[in-house]
Amino acid sequence: MKCDHCDNEATVREVTMKNGARIERHLCEQCAQQHGIGVQPQVSIDELIGKYVLPHVLGQAAPQTPKGNSCPTCRMGYAEFKQGGLLGCPDCYKTFENQLAPLIERAHEGATHHIGKGPRRRGGGPSPQASLTAQLQERAARLRAIRKQLDEAVKAEQYEKAARLRDELRKLDEANPA
């Protein structure tokens, strides 16, 4: 097929909808670029090998993460964690805190902070007052998390799940300790 604008072979097809009508254009690469339709220039084999293949074969691949982004204690890199799913040591949680936080939030129904028991040796045994505060905090955190899930369920049109979450919200409201 020939280009709509010149005699060259058409290699690009553009389909647009205007007022409900379908408009199809056939263009050659040059005319397409003139009309602002981006065409990915081909990558030459040389470039491909030089840029993407050789460095990996020779072990010179550019580091995926900046050099500082590995745990100073166990020397694990974030890319390694992404691959295996396990962290290297307790300090990794501090090293990768910013990257881990959203991931952990997703895995734990929107929760961002620990609520509950802590080691007694570090003063984890709560005083009665602290435990009341903790209860209130926990309730607030749960309300936030459930509301977020509810929004997502409604957006995804999961109405059964949404109904259950609404019931849960209502129950939490009734159990208001204040």
Next chain:
Amino acid sequence: MPHSAGQPHDPSPAFENGTEWLRGDGPASDVVMSSRVRLARNLAGLPFVHRAGAADRVHVLDLVRAQVLKAGLCEKIMWANLHELGSAERSLLVERHLISKQHAKGKPASHPGSVLAPGPAPAGIPDDPRGVAVGLPGERLSIMVNEEDHLRIQVIRSGLALDEGWAEIDQIDDKIEAGLDYAFSQRFGYLTACPTNVGTGLRMSVMLHLPGLKLTGDIEKAKRAAQDMNLAVRGFYGEGSDAAGDFYQFSNQTTLGKSEKVILQDLQQEIVPQIIEYERVARRTLQSKRATALEDQVYRAYGTLTHARLLTTEEAMQMLSHVRLGVVLGLIKHVEQRLVNQLMLLIQPAHLQRVLSREMDQEQRRVARASLLRAKLAG
């Protein structure tokens, strides 16, 4: 070498009746086989297990063993170094739900030394140092050392008893922690190798027997409902295992942002009772609307178990499941539920060989399994 508070001990103690979760009693035992509570804990200042060299793992093993044996956790503690046990003993522990399949198999350390202080490792250290402590009598407590986390503490109870399980494990956790420094952060709680366990490190699960839902065809609906409530559903031997004999494990999936108490209340008072009720309704429906078909299933299974000459583990589990249903519903009167539960353990390959004290190939086991079941169930 297994130890009992310092003394050598057979790693398969009282194996026929020592396991409390097989007793077959406890609340809601018509549907709930057992309740299990598990805590994941790691030691501060040491790499997580998969990243630890053999020397680091030996260090963890030594620290935990010393503390576990002296902390007064139970009347008696049996300790076993799994890297020194044969595969038959390790399978026995898996079948008794005392260690995971993954822990039985082990994973060799990638290097012999220590990540924190690289250098030559001490001579003669094992390839994959790991262990287990088992609380006796009753085998309610087990502590896996160097599985995915440094410590995986679990307590199993008969019937629906997550509350008792939590009360017990909470104390045990405190006693262990009195002599060990756990990795903990204010923000993320107890730090675990996998971020999906972080926070409380707590997983509560119940093993439910759901033959009624299976027979009415509503099992998938129940599983989906549970998944909607953020529960994980697994088979008889945990992750990656099939639902042998209509047994399903339901457990909480998230561990961060909810206190232990809330996780417990959600499961024990809200979610699990709902699933139990679905199952009971299914059983009542079968009894009132499809009584003959139900009786046929139960007696056909009983007939197979009392007359078959060759039985695979899978078939035997399925038949025992139907017989258990028959016992609970009063269709089979002369067999005790406890015996059915015990048989589910004794017909597993490693137990079968232990009961008959000889090694057998698959074909020989089928013969032995059928003959054991005939002997035990013949009225």
